[in-house]
Amino acid sequence: MDAEDLRQIARDVLEEKTSPAAAVDGFVRAHLGCLGTWHDALDQLDADLRDSRGQLPDWAAPMTCGVARDLFEADLALKNAVIEFHHGSEGLYLNPAYGFEYCLSNGYAGPFRSR
16 A cells, blocks of 8 residues: 555546545544454464463464565554655655665665664
8 A cells, every 4th residue: 555545546536536535544443444454363373372471373473474564554654644645745754665674875774673
């Protein structure tokens, strides 16, 4: 998802005599609800997998971490799309395609990578 998806929604509803702003708002709110449902499902899965000591099985930690990363990427994509749709493309973005790293003059730096 990106801002172009939101612009397309706004264009599509013009033919339906619906407010473009209302259509984009409805789309974003629905996706925020989906992200909330996804988070709740991850929370329940994590709770179901933990043993009596509160530990995850060895095989479950990478899986839940992967699902959490996917959720983070989807959340970030939605928020970036909204920001760009409303305010333009100026600014810094952590891009999942590049490992959530900022491009620097001598390389890359990211909050999820240790050096």
